[in-house]
Amino acid sequence: MNVLVVYAHPEGNSFNAALKEKTVSILGGTGNKVAVSDLNEMDFKPALDTRDFLELENPASVNYLMEQRNASAKGLFAPDIKAEQEKVTKADLVVIHFPVWWFSAPAILKGWFDRVLAAGFAWDFGKIYKDGLLPGKKGMLVVTTGGNAQIYSKDGLHGTDMDQVLYHINHGVLYFCGMRVLPPFVAYSAFQVGDEGRRRYLEEYEARLKKIDSLEPIRYP
Amino acid sequence: MNVLVVYAHPEGNSFNAALKEKTVSILGGTGNKVAVSDLNEMDFKPALDTRDFLELENPASVNYLMEQRNASAKGLFAPDIKAEQEKVTKADLVVIHFPVWWFSAPAILKGWFDRVLAAGFAWDFGKIYKDGLLPGKKGMLVVTTGGNAQIYSKDGLHGTDMDQVLYHINHGVLYFCGMRVLPPFVAYSAFQVGDEGRRRYLEEYEARLKKIDSLEPIRYP
Numbered sequence: 001m002n003v004l005v006v007y008a009h010p011e012g013n014s015f016n017a018a019l020k021e022k023t024v025s026i027l028g029g030t031g032n033k034v035a036v037s038d039l040n041e042m043d044f045k046p047a048l049d050t051r052d053f054l055e056l057e058n059p060a061s062v063n064y065l066m067e068q069r070n071a072s073a074k075g076l077f078a079p080d081i082k083a084e085q086e087k088v089t090k091a092d093l094v095v096i097h098f099p100v101w102w103f104s105a106p107a108i109l110k111g112w113f114d115r116v117l118a119a120g121f122a123w124d125f126g127k128i129y130k131d132g133l134l135p136g137k138k139g140m141l142v143v144t145t146g147g148n149a150q151i152y153s154k155d156g157l158h159g160t161d162m163d164q165v166l167y168h169i170n171h172g173v174l175y176f177c178g179m180r181v182l183p184p185f186v187a188y189s190a191f192q193v194g195d196e197g198r199r200r201y202l203e204e205y206e207a208r209l210k211k212i213d214s215l216e217p218i219r220y221p
Numbered sequence: 222m223n224v225l226v227v228y229a230h231p232e233g234n235s236f237n238a239a240l241k242e243k244t245v246s247i248l249g250g251t252g253n254k255v256a257v258s259d260l261n262e263m264d265f266k267p268a269l270d271t272r273d274f275l276e277l278e279n280p281a282s283v284n285y286l287m288e289q290r291n292a293s294a295k296g297l298f299a300p301d302i303k304a305e306q307e308k309v310t311k312a313d314l315v316v317i318h319f320p321v322w323w324f325s326a327p328a329i330l331k332g333w334f335d336r337v338l339a340a341g342f343a344w345d346f347g348k349i350y351k352d353g354l355l356p357g358k359k360g361m362l363v364v365t366t367g368g369n370a371q372i373y374s375k376d377g378l379h380g381t382d383m384d385q386v387l388y389h390i391n392h393g394v395l396y397f398c399g400m401r402v403l404p405p406f407v408a409y410s411a412f413q414v415g416d417e418g419r420r421r422y423l424e425e426y427e428a429r430l431k432k433i434d435s436l437e438p439i440r441y442p
Contacts, residue, residue: 103394
């Protein structure tokens with residue numbers, strides 16, 4: 001199995017980094033090939049613009065979406081995008097590690113979605129969800145939060161639960177591109193649970209990784 | 222009234238740009254002061270890192286959130302963040318214009334949330350929602366989509382409606398910081414509705430702007 005780890009935390013001493021190391025060591029330890037995109041380390045460019053293409057189809061009136069489709073057809077993506085797309089193409093499993101900031105992904109990871117999962121590469125007009133361009137792959141989010149599990153509920157402070165918080169990525173990005181989506185691993189209150197709490201999270205996550213082949217994807221209607 | 226327009230579309234010929242121009246001309250035409258942050262034009266830095274602070278409290282083991290609190294207390298934000306925070310502080314109304322990409326904001330706008338709406342400035346421990354640090358301000362999202370209104374529904378292709386799609390920004394960012402949230406203006410299928418459809422959207426939006434003082438904020442439980 002080829003595994004792509006996309007990791008978006010700026011701090012190497014974070015618990016997010018420890019979870020990412022688990023993914024690399026456990027999945028890599030059983031004969032899989034593991035590639036890691038450490039977006040902060042790579043200084044990955046988050047904002048999209050015309051520099052994302054070696055050549056423009058319509059420089060006089062740029063439409064980024066149309067330029068993505070053109071670049072997909074003719075191999076005109078900038079090298080940093082092309083390199084990431086090649087990793088995605090090879091991957092059977094994409095594990096995405098990030099801290100939940102503002103109920104979503106860090107900007108640098110959002111930029112990876114915006115630029116790498118391009119029209120014509122990951123999806124296209126009429127080619128979404130079941131007909132998405134990345135079928136046969138699985139995706140899984142591994143996230144840390146500041147807040148505890150109780151406040152992430154319909155009746156809790158945030159007025160929404162983690163399934164809804166992550167829906168715009170699980171359903172809106174991964175499933176949209178045709179991937180099967182494994183249940184996310186969520187480490188709530190990663191900072192406040194203390195060393196013992198974090199040790200337990202790592203154990204739970206290791207157990208999860210060891211049975212990853214048998215995990216049932218989320219069933220969307 | 223002081224208005225801050227935060228605008229995140231890379232293409233000056235986009236319909237998003239036309240809506241933004243309406244905000245500037247209509248709200249600016251009635252004696253309000255309007256400031257515009259055109260994030261792409263500014264080449265706004267989306268990814269957060271230690272360069273966001275003039276000085277670090279704990280350089281040996283950086284925790285970004287703690288550095289934000291320290292910078293808020295001591296005035297240590299990098300100039301680009303400080304300039305944006307000053308605009309937010311002055312604003313009575315913040316209008317945020319963006320295209321919905323991957324069911325969320327473009328990376329460059331997500332970076333504005335991550336970096337500008339810092340701990341100690343826009344919120345703090347125990348200072349969220351009703352106790353958020355930006356009370357007395359109103360916020361409003363103005364968005365364009367590729368897809369039509371029908372597919373944004375619980376029973377539609379996306380399996381979710383626009384209120385849910387925008388919840389992580391309306392509730393999770395604006396309301397979280399203590400702002401009152403005006404109903405979003407959504408221009409569905411901005412590309413496909415044609416000139417006539419876009420003209421109608423602009424008319425509707427202009428009418429909305431003209432009664433903005435009397436618009437009722439969203440009531441969250």
